[in-house]
Structure formats: C-alpha cells, structure tokens
Amino acid sequence: MNYKNITVAGSGVLGSQIAFQTAFHGFNVTVYDINDEALEKAKERIEKLKGRYQEDLKATEEEVNAAYDRMSFYSDLAKAVSEADLAIEAIPEVVQIKTDFYKKLGEIAPEKTIFATNSSTLLPSQFAEATGRPEKFLALHFANEIWLNNTAEVMKHPGTDMKVFDEVIEFAKAIGMVALPLHKEQPGYILNSLLVPLLDAAEMLLVREVADVETIDKTWMIATGAPKGPFAILDVVGITTAYNIVHAKAEATGNEEMKKLAKLLKTEYIDKGKLGTATGEGFYTYPNPSYMDPDFLKN
Structure with missing residues (x-):
C-alpha cells in the first residue's frame, strides 16, 4: 500500500473527521467541497477536533497543528484530486448527487486513484459503473467520532479488485482504525x-x-x-x-x-x-x- 495523498470529498461532520484523522496519521490530505463557505465551516469543525484529540487522545498541540498543516482545501475538484492515491467520498446520501459526482470524478481523477464511498445506506454497486473504474471502487465506512469509535468497514462489490480491497484494509489500519472486512455487499454494513x-x-x-x-x-x-x-x-x-x-x-x-x-x-x-x-x-x-x-x- 503506497498511498501518500488522500482526497476527502465532502467536508461535513464525518468528512471533516475522516480528513483530520488521516492527516493526524501522517498522510497528505486535500479536502474538497462545493464552495468556499462549506470549506470555511470545515476549518471551524477541524479547529474543534484539534481540541478533542488533545482531550481524548492526549495529543500534543504540536501534533494536532502538524496534522492541520498536512491539509489543504479546494472547491475545485480537479485540483483536489490531481495527486490523489485514494479519494474518499463523504457527500450527501442522495443517489443522483453521488452518481453525478462519480461521473465527474472518474473523468478528472488520475488513473491510479482508488475511489471509496463512505455511504452508510447505499451500496457501492449502485455507483460502480458511474465511476468508470469499478474494479478500483469500494466502500469504506466510518462511525461518527472516528478517533474514538475507530471502526472502518471495508466492503467490496462483486467487481472490486481483491488487491484494491486488501490495500484499503491496510490504509484503514494505517490511520488508526480497526479494519472490518465485508466480503459481500450488505445494506447498512455490519454496524448499521x-x-x-x-x-x-x-x-x-x-x-x-x-x-x-x-x-x-x-x-x-x-x-x-x-x-x-x-x-x-x-x-x-x-x-x-x-x-x-x-x-x-x-x-x-x-x-x-x-x-x-x-x-x-x-x-x-x-x-x-x-x-x-x-x-x-x-x-x-x-x-x-x-x-x-x-x-x-x-x-
């Protein structure tokens, strides 16, 4: 697993947490959202997360500041994914919004980029075709407050390449998660x-x-x-x-x-x-x- 650059698309409650957790564990993270206003809210969320990491994980101020310094923020999707080894999608749970997003992402992301959906209710096979790279697509689902509730459910769809599945399991472990492999698609995964x-x-x-x-x-x-x-x-x-x-x-x-x-x-x-x-x-x-x-x- 040679992932270095991670893009998180969608900077809501969970998207912000995924981005900060990933940066905290040493990866370069780009955060994408649809406009600068959404990104400003994400920065506010992440500022609060710094305090939680210090309180809950006994992280030092230097550690949380270093994590923040590994993050960059874009409202231009092409720029956000230009170097991405892995793009994690955490946008609204609406089929059409996700489908449109994956069509666009598939066109502009580098060929090497693996796509993962954090959807908690929808199945990867619903979007596999829209990605244009179904073999490099799967689900990577986190629970809220991921620095404490550190589950990462990794769920393949029938077309996911096993090498990709194994790599994403390794990535989940590398960001401090307990990786939970799901070998068949299941609405709601295990947790939900x-x-x-x-x-x-x-x-x-x-x-x-x-x-x-x-x-x-x-x-x-x-x-x-x-x-x-x-x-x-x-x-x-x-x-x-x-x-x-x-x-x-x-x-x-x-x-x-x-x-x-x-x-x-x-x-x-x-x-x-x-x-x-x-x-x-x-x-x-x-x-x-x-x-x-x-x-x-x-x-």
Whole structure:
C-alpha cells in the first residue's frame, strides 16, 4: 500500500473527521467541497477536533497543528484530486448527487486513484459503473467520532479488485482504525445492520407516545449496560441525517407513522435548530446531557 495523498470529498461532520484523522496519521490530505463557505465551516469543525484529540487522545498541540498543516482545501475538484492515491467520498446520501459526482470524478481523477464511498445506506454497486473504474471502487465506512469509535468497514462489490480491497484494509489500519472486512455487499454494513433497527424502534416508541426520550434511553442503558441510549446516539449521528433517512422511507412506503415521525423531527427539532451534539441541543442539551448525570439510571 503506497498511498501518500488522500482526497476527502465532502467536508461535513464525518468528512471533516475522516480528513483530520488521516492527516493526524501522517498522510497528505486535500479536502474538497462545493464552495468556499462549506470549506470555511470545515476549518471551524477541524479547529474543534484539534481540541478533542488533545482531550481524548492526549495529543500534543504540536501534533494536532502538524496534522492541520498536512491539509489543504479546494472547491475545485480537479485540483483536489490531481495527486490523489485514494479519494474518499463523504457527500450527501442522495443517489443522483453521488452518481453525478462519480461521473465527474472518474473523468478528472488520475488513473491510479482508488475511489471509496463512505455511504452508510447505499451500496457501492449502485455507483460502480458511474465511476468508470469499478474494479478500483469500494466502500469504506466510518462511525461518527472516528478517533474514538475507530471502526472502518471495508466492503467490496462483486467487481472490486481483491488487491484494491486488501490495500484499503491496510490504509484503514494505517490511520488508526480497526479494519472490518465485508466480503459481500450488505445494506447498512455490519454496524448499521445492527444499529438502525434499534434507532427505528426507539423512534417508533416515541412517535406512538409509548414513552418519552429519557425513559426509552434509560431502559436500554440499564438493561444492556450500554453507555448511551438510542436518542443519545441519534444526537451524535445528527438529527438532519435521521430526518433524511426517515423522510426517504416515508416517501418510499407511504407509511403514516413514518410521515408523522418525519414531521416531528422537522418541526420540533430541525426547524428549532436542535440538530444534535453539533448545535449543543437535540434530544438532549449539551455539554451536560441528562443521561450523563450519575442519578439518571436510578429511580
């Protein structure tokens, strides 16, 4: 694995984390997003990440500053990928947006560049043809707060070259991840195949007015020993992402409860700026959410 230059396309919550984690482990990283405004927000996110790495990983100021110095930012995709050994895509979970992006990327990226999607809900085979290099394309999926939750699910599609699959597994390890190989395509990979049904079930309990957020989380935490309940997890994932997934399911199925849930997430949370940990408020208020209170799990 001779990767040196990594491009991360999409500088949202996870894109920024992937970029910084990669730079922190010594790679040159170019960050691409559609305009300079998006890139400025990415720089703000990364400034905050520097503090988290110092706090959580006991990284020194020199180390986090050196990582930042290995990063460059572009709103011109051709410039962003001109040297890329590997391009990791972390753009919105919308089929048409991703398809258009891969067609463009396939035309302008160097022949050597491997493409990886960080999609959590879509399969690589949906975009393999659009890339123009299906054998050099696969999925590389990270969990939020990747410096702590350091899973990297590496999933091939039927046309992925095994050499590429093995190289990306090595790359994942090189940036401090625990590489988790998936040999067959699976919607939701391993993590979301387990997690999404839990989150769906919790949201349904809420929308059916069976119990409130805290009671649902408390039940899960006490009964399983988990450090967070499903709504605390949703705050980390981001309520906009949760809404997009629920809204898509509601549109696809016409399910009335899903529609009701989508409306609840939009009107009570998104419209009020309660987007989760990123904005300091979601189902809980941060930095001191009630589920962290020592008495939360007591009567």
